[in-house]
Amino acid sequence: MSKTPLLQPVVPQADQAMVDEIFGGVEAHVGFIPDGMKLYSISPPVLQTFVQGVGYFLGHESLSQELLAMIRYLGSSDAGCEFCISLNEGFLANMGVDLDSVRAARSNPDAAPLTDEEKVLLKLALKGITAADDISAENIENARNAGWNDRQIFDVVALAANNRAFNLVLKTFNVEAQGVY
DSSP, rough: OOHHHHOOOOOOOOGGGHHHHHHHHHHHHHOOOHHHHHHHHHHHHHHHHHHHHHHHTTOOOOOHHHHHHHHHHHHHHEEETHHHHHHHHHHHHHHOHHHHHHTTTOOOOSSSOOOOOHHHHHHHHHHHHHHHHGGOOOHHHHHHHOOOOOHHHHHHHHHHHHHHHHHHHHHTTTSSHHHHH
């Protein structure tokens, strides 16, 4: 059962055109406006920054969309953010990824339907949001030895951390399922 959101996304009138433009781009790319983004329209500058970050990762030049979606999916699973779990599972299904493997990765990241090299980054990103103090130079070197450069390593950890922040904002305001707005 879905909880009632604690805030309603009322766009400040002076920022309506900016929000409409942002949402037009999101809808053109995704096909709909996720309710999590609707919540962010309360603060259009925060929405704009958030969407720019999402856009960067959607067009990432060297990290696969499957890897990035798995990072968001497993990070959201760890956070218990049902909205983001469902959203990313849908993205993965649309990419043609086997959902049994996706779901199995929730208890074992090695089951993720990714290359062995991508699994190194996946596990590093997840460790960054669950045990950041335990990240070592050896972890970074393992990622480099798997063929990843420092920007790619940084980007997956930043994605996981940004996604965790998004999870927490949605959970804070009870936006835990698409369709609450």
